[in-house]
Amino acid sequence: xxxxxxxxxxxxxxxxxxxxxxxxxxxxxxxxxxxxxxxxxxxxxxxxxxxxxxxxxxxxxxxxxxxxxxxxxxxxxxxxxxxxxxxxxxxxxxxxxxxxxxxxxxxxxxxxxxxxxxxxxxxxxxxxxxxxxxxxxxxxxxxxxxxxxxxxxxxxxxxxxxxxxxxxxxxxxxxxxxxxxxxxxxxxxxxxxxxxxxxxxxxxxxxxxxxxxxxxxxxxxxxxxxxxxxxxxxxxxxxxxxxxxx
Ligand SMILES: CN(C)c1cccc(CNc2ccc(C(N)=O)cn2)c1
Numbered sequence: 104x105x106x107x108x109x110x111x112x113x114x115x116x117x118x119x120x121x122x123x124x125x126x127x128x129x130x131x132x133x134x135x136x137x138x139x140x141x142x143x144x145x146x147x148x149x150x151x152x153x154x155x156x157x158x159x160x161x162x163x164x165x166x167x168x169x170x171x172x173x174x175x176x177x178x179x180x181x182x183x184x185x186x187x188x189x190x191x192x193x194x195x196x197x198x199x200x201x202x203x204x205x206x207x208x209x210x211x212x213x214x215x216x217x218x219x220x221x222x223x224x225x226x227x228x229x230x231x232x233x234x235x236x237x238x239x240x241x242x243x244x245x246x247x248x249x250x251x252x253x254x255x256x257x258x259x260x261x262x263x264x265x266x267x268x269x270x271x272x273x274x275x276x277x278x279x280x281x282x283x284x285x286x287x288x289x290x291x292x293x294x295x296x297x298x299x300x301x302x303x304x305x306x307x308x309x310x311x312x313x314x315x316x317x318x319x320x321x322x323x324x325x326x327x328x329x330x331x332x333x334x335x336x337x338x339x340x341x342x343x344x345x346x347x348x349x
Contacts, residue, residue, distance in 0.1 A: 104206070104259055105135040107177040107185065108248050109170060110215040111152065113138035115245045119252050124263065128256040136252065139177045141169035153218050162219035167228070170214065170221060174229045177212045185210035187231045190244035190251070191220060194233035197251070201234065206255035213251060215244030277330050279323060281314035312336070317343030 108116045119125040120136045128134040141152045152170075153163040178185055186208045195201065205211060214221065214230065226233070236247045256262050284295040298310045316339050319327050332340065 104133065104208075104255065105137070105181055105183065105185075105210045106252055106255070107137045107139060107180065107210070107212045108215060108245075108252075109139045109141060109173045109177060109212065110243075110245050110248065111140060111142060111217055112215075112243065112245050113140055116215070116248060116252075119249050119256075125253050125256045128259055128262040131261060133259045133262050134252075134256050137177070137180065139173040141165070141173045144169040144172035144176075156219065160219075164219055165216055165221040165225075167222045167225045170225050171229060174212060174214070174225075181210060183210045185212045187212045187214065187229050188251070189214045189216070189221070189226055189230045189233045190236070190247035191216065191233050192235050192238065192240055194235035196238075197234050197236050197254075199254075202251070202254040203258065205234070205251060206258040211251075211255075213244075213248040215248045217243040277326055278315040279319045279326070281311040281318070309339070313339040313343050316340040317347060320344070321347070 110116050116138050117136070120129045125134065129136055142150050145151055151166065153165050156162065156164045174187060186205075188205070188211055190213060214225075234247075234251070236250045241247060284299060288295050288300070296310070298306050301307075316327075316332075316336055320340060320343070
């Protein structure tokens with residue numbers, strides 16, 4: 104998968120290429136990451152990438168031309184046609200289904216805006232999809248782009264060894280995750296649930312599923328609404344509710 108990012112801060116975005124699972128995906132050639140800086144596409148002495156908003160108001164707006172030239176060069180850098188994505192608070196809320204959608208694209212060009220955002224005509228001329236990582240304002244789209252890069256990289260075949268938990272990642276099956284424990288067995292009088300020490304895989308599997316269902320019910324009932332639970336899951340959740348009824 105190839106991801107190009109149009110950003111005024113390539114050093115920030117390139118951090119994902121340097122460490123962890125995303126770094127390994129780049130190393131393994133699973134993910135190619137390239138940054139394009141609109142400032143390199145300015146023609147004036149001051150390398151101007153922003154200007155004051157028409158209609159007045161606070162802040163600055165990113166100009167069309169430098170962005171458009173950067174997107175144009177990004178497109179031309181590879182044969183494969185790209186999906187151009189603008190990261191903005193106006194975008195569709197990103198969830199795991201959205202990540203699967205984006206990770207299924209052969210190429211993405213992510214636009215990381217700064218200031219009060221980008222001139223709407225760039226969106227009309229070049230952008231295919233707008234995505235938001237949440238209902239809050241960041242100083243720029245770079246962190247949102249890095250979230251997209253990380254979440255997509257984890258889904259690329261070979262990015263995670265079996266030592267990683269992508270398969271059991273919560274949200275993969277629409278539920279929250281079960282609790283996790285590791286050594287020592289007791290800390291400050293808090294012991295690991297006995298079932299996990301018994302080595303009975305069927306019991307452990309059952310306990311984990313019950314915890315995932317119960318925690319989703321307690322913390323994110325909205326996620327549960329979206330799911331069609333199996334008979335077995337309904338029974339497990341009922342058991343959890345009985346044990347944890349307030
Ligand atoms: C209208 N406006 C302020 C704006 C418009 C475009 C980009 C930016 C850059 N900042 C971002 C980007 C994304 C997100 C997100 N939630 O995904 C939050 N902040 C701001």
